[in-house]
Amino acid sequence: MPALTAYVRGVGVIGPGISDWFALQAVFAGHAALASAPTAIPPLAVLPAAERRRVGNVIKLALATGLQTVAAAAADASSLATVFASSGGDGANCHAICETLASDDRLISPTRFHNSVNNAASGYWGIATGAQAPSSIICAYDGSFAAGLLEALVQAISEQRPVLLIAHDAPYPEPLRAVRPIADAFGVGLLLTAQASAAGQAQITLALTDETVNSLANAPLEALRQGIPAARSLPLLACLARLQRHAETGRVVLDYLDDVRLAVSVKAAP
Template sequence: MTLRVAIEGVAFWASRLPGWELARAVMRGERTAPDAPSARPAPALLAPNERRRAPDTVTLALEAAARACEAAGRNPSDLPSVFASTHGDVAISDYVCSTLATTPTLISPTKFHNSVHNAAAGYWSIGTGSLAPYTSISAHKYTFGAGLIEAAAQAVCAQRPVLYVAFDSESRGVLATMAPSRGLLGAAVVLAPAGQAQQHRSLILTTEPVAECHPTPARSAAAPLVAENALAPCLPFFEVLAMSQPRTLCLALSRQTALNVEVN
């Protein structure tokens, strides 16, 4: 299978790399990252009260989504979207499980509401007033590649731009031993069908069966800053986007399926 799409807008936010401009400069070796992590993002899309109640996963995803749409010059409410997260919100899931096991009558309705995997996508559609369809997916350690090919397929099949957002936050509690993740990492791109894009880079995505998939490793100074986050496999893709020359990289879709991405 071959998919041809273009990237209209890019966004990236991590605890030590808060914003695509800084992240790109660090990936290029032009700047160093700040020593202290930044506070979680505060997306203007949410009203102050909602912003305070929203979990890290939601504020992270919405910040990345809004910045990608802004970079693409697209109206957020017009775009179908794909939201991908390796674990969802492990901290809230751990809270829900432990509270149900000990004091079930004291469970927080707000936290229960935010525990579903599509919480970020739901907040996005409400905040933007969008009636466009959204997809929320997870594929464990293959999540970023799975989300990318899903968004690209939707853009090609529907012949319209699609917003792709991927994010993971800090794991806590007992569940963190099974679903580890440290810090905050969110990224987004607006993909458009080849020939319809307003600007920026083009992608050619092909899938390939292999005996064992060996994804392209991250090599920039940004790698150790996000290495412990569950979404760290996305970094090689953004390292290639940070460079100006054409390159090809490999992402994993499964242990025996490679996603080859040619960036021009």
């Protein structure tokens, strides 16, 4: 695969003890410790009341992360193509459907059914923002963030348009949690463009590699990286934070496939 280059125009992140990109940057810089607190997902006033009642935490997390990213980039959400990446979609909704199917009353509500598909977050994003641009959904187990990043860059470059990547994961309830433990909810958003602009924060270049994946020296952040698939993005976010703080270039290797990883080089946008 030839190297692919694009530009990061905005970043958003929500996770355990992390309210936004600024809070995470403070942790990376050593100005604050990672708070020992569960993920707090902001309320979604952008959805009509009926839709707000129907959606679960996975969709709320995806939309809140996307809106935070769009706000950071001062972009128009309704005009953006999107890529949603999740390692397993809405596990809580899947659990509820399985409980119903195992009961005497096996009738599944229409809301449960349409929320069970992996593109539910994309559909609710369209309702919330009015977006009618193309939207893709990626699922690649623990490599879902890297797969989504690769897909988003390919689209941004080939279509010559901004693409919003939203990677998100949330815990499964028991008994699914026992076989697929996810520590907490985590969402990360990147708005990517094919061309540099005054608003661009960084230039990133992707290439495939068989090198070892980067870990984090900060133990609580490394536990997040290992414990939540979407948090496999943290080494890249740390690299972006160093660039923003010290104009320091960098390169990280992220989880992707069993025998192929994703190398990401970061430098200042021209």
